[in-house]
Amino acid sequence: MATTHSRSAARLMISPAVLLLLAWMIIPLAMTLYFSTLRYNLLMPGMEEFIGFDNYRYFLTDPAFYAAFQNTLLLVVGVLLITVIGGVLLALLLDQEFWGQGIVRILAIAPFFVMPTVSALVWKNMFMNPVNGLFAHIAKGLGLQPYDFLAHAPLFSIVLMVSWTWLPFATLILLTALQSLDREQIEAAEMDGAGAFSRFFYIVVPHLSRAATVVVLIETIFLLSVFAEILVTTNGGPGYASTNITYLVYAQSLLQFDVGGGAAGGIVAVVLANIVAIFLMRMIGKNLDA
Amino acid sequence: MGSITLKQVTKAFGPKEVIPPLDLDIHDGEFVVFVGPSGCGKSTLLRLIAGLEDVTSGSIVIDGKEATDAAPAKRGLAMVFQSYALYPHMSVRKNIAFPLKMAKLSQAEIDAKVENAARILNLADYIDRRPGQLSGGQRQRVAIGRAIVREPAAFLFDEPLSNLDAALRVTMRQEISELHQSLATTMIYVTHDQVEAMTMADKIVVLHDGYIEQVGAPLELYERPRNMFVAGFIGSPKMNFVEGPEAAKHDAHTIGIRPEHLTISTESGSWEGKVGLAEHLGSDTFLKVDCGPLGEMTVRVVGELGVKAGQTVWLTPDPSKLHRFDGKGLSIF
Numbered sequence: 001m002a003t004t005h006s007r008s009a010a011r012l013m014i015s016p017a018v019l020l021l022l023a024w025m026i027i028p029l030a031m032t033l034y035f036s037t038l039r040y041n042l043l044m045p046g047m048e049e050f051i052g053f054d055n056y057r058y059f060l061t062d063p064a065f066y067a068a069f070q071n072t073l074l075l076v077v078g079v080l081l082i083t084v085i086g087g088v089l090l091a092l093l094l095d096q097e098f099w100g101q102g103i104v105r106i107l108a109i110a111p112f113f114v115m116p117t118v119s120a121l122v123w124k125n126m127f128m129n130p131v132n133g134l135f136a137h138i139a140k141g142l143g144l145q146p147y148d149f150l151a152h153a154p155l156f157s158i159v160l161m162v163s164w165t166w167l168p169f170a171t172l173i174l175l176t177a178l179q180s181l182d183r184e185q186i187e188a189a190e191m192d193g194a195g196a197f198s199r200f201f202y203i204v205v206p207h208l209s210r211a212a213t214v215v216v217l218i219e220t221i222f223l224l225s226v227f228a229e230i231l232v233t234t235n236g237g238p239g240y241a242s243t244n245i246t247y248l249v250y251a252q253s254l255l256q257f258d259v260g261g262g263a264a265g266g267i268v269a270v271v272l273a274n275i276v277a278i279f280l281m282r283m284i285g286k287n288l289d290a
Numbered sequence: 291m292g293s294i295t296l297k298q299v300t301k302a303f304g305p306k307e308v309i310p311p312l313d314l315d316i317h318d319g320e321f322v323v324f325v326g327p328s329g330c331g332k333s334t335l336l337r338l339i340a341g342l343e344d345v346t347s348g349s350i351v352i353d354g355k356e357a358t359d360a361a362p363a364k365r366g367l368a369m370v371f372q373s374y375a376l377y378p379h380m381s382v383r384k385n386i387a388f389p390l391k392m393a394k395l396s397q398a399e400i401d402a403k404v405e406n407a408a409r410i411l412n413l414a415d416y417i418d419r420r421p422g423q424l425s426g427g428q429r430q431r432v433a434i435g436r437a438i439v440r441e442p443a444a445f446l447f448d449e450p451l452s453n454l455d456a457a458l459r460v461t462m463r464q465e466i467s468e469l470h471q472s473l474a475t476t477m478i479y480v481t482h483d484q485v486e487a488m489t490m491a492d493k494i495v496v497l498h499d500g501y502i503e504q505v506g507a508p509l510e511l512y513e514r515p516r517n518m519f520v521a522g523f524i525g526s527p528k529m530n531f532v533e534g535p536e537a538a539k540h541d542a543h544t545i546g547i548r549p550e551h552l553t554i555s556t557e558s559g560s561w562e563g564k565v566g567l568a569e570h571l572g573s574d575t576f577l578k579v580d581c582g583p584l585g586e587m588t589v590r591v592v593g594e595l596g597v598k599a600g601q602t603v604w605l606t607p608d609p610s611k612l613h614r615f616d617g618k619g620l621s622i623f
Binding site for chain 2: 182184185187188189190191192193194195198202203206207209
């Protein structure tokens, strides 16, 4: 099968796709790198000049950067915790036999198909609005002061919205993992005297660890770039309370018209994402080895 | 210590009754084998005893105590599963220690018992490996190790050797028999392989469609089968059955004769036939002989016999080893 001839033919045939993908990635990256070294402000067209690493210096020493960095971490970790733990619990529930199982499973996956802008607006206007929102009505019904989520706990509100979108994904992956657990292992543990909690922690959790690793890796990639939810709800505010690095890059380039600074921020974000990826792979990637 | 009594036990899955009312006594220290073709309810019966399935009606008494509704862990039984059901993320040591850990024994006691089990089963060399790194026979030993550390009232084996190759199966068969001799604990063993049943059991329970066809010692079943099902199931190759006038000569509806109780001759005998297929095992040869109206007969010949396919031969049954059955398939003694 894998003769020299067939291998070189394979390389030849795959090369257009590889070249296209490379160009797709290399050209924007190269242009971003180039812009990040320019004083490039849309308010001063035609006055671009090379300024070395000044853009990076400004971006990294900006107090907004540290706030955004912290918010990014809180957002990623918060959503991961909620989706993995909640996903395991929901998967355990959905794994039980009950009437209407098929429909419930489809309903459970539904939030994943709602686009982020829509879900964020629904949360903002129908649930968290301090005057007309459902939560405000409930609070008023109980005689409490309605809580203005987006003003007083903006980051937490965004964590909730993003978790709502990603919980079905985690649930689905963990549910399939749960269904692949050998029934005889559970029965053996039952014979060995393990109660329901022991069975869960000693047999089910280790079995789910590989699926949970996949969930964490995939979600981290997407959670580092959360943007739409922030744009349509808090606009990164109040102050920088709900600005993450992605949103900061947007604000730098398109609200302050500083393309050079935005490009530098983008490169910083890429470097940070890669550091996170390396740490993640080191820490939990070994779970993926068979 | 490890006596088990089933009284009028039944099991139904929905409207389908898989075990009709069934009574069975298993004495302390006995090696009992449930044997039968697949789908006869033998595994279900074992799972009922283990408590992994609820009985539909009837009662189970283990060790003199009512255990019908007791949780599996409370019955004091240990089970070895067909797939071994080892915990893949734990080392061999942790696998064996798991039931002890669940019983909340002290670490020193756990270590001592695990060491002891490892010594009995020769597991010491791979005690820190994971199940995935072990061969089938080694996994089998670990599964047995996990069962013996609990010092149960009885062991339950659910077709434990069916995933092993033929040579290993013979070895493990002996090891399990030796284990039974040294531990002297009740063992219940489920298999579809009548060779395993014959070689290991003190008592064989032959099941068919959920009914107990016969209970008895291996040789008792071989020599005095109660009906045609047991006669055909126990013994390899299968017993030959003959109906019609030949059976009527012996005042029976059907007569049965085992392949090893037929003598073959190229010159004369009672039944004439043509040699068909031959299976040469070296020590024995199994010949299929087409006896015309009597049907096809299997004959066991010790060593080799110089006959060719299509050759005419004569078969003579040993009259003292002839089994007679009435119209309902029951034995006439």
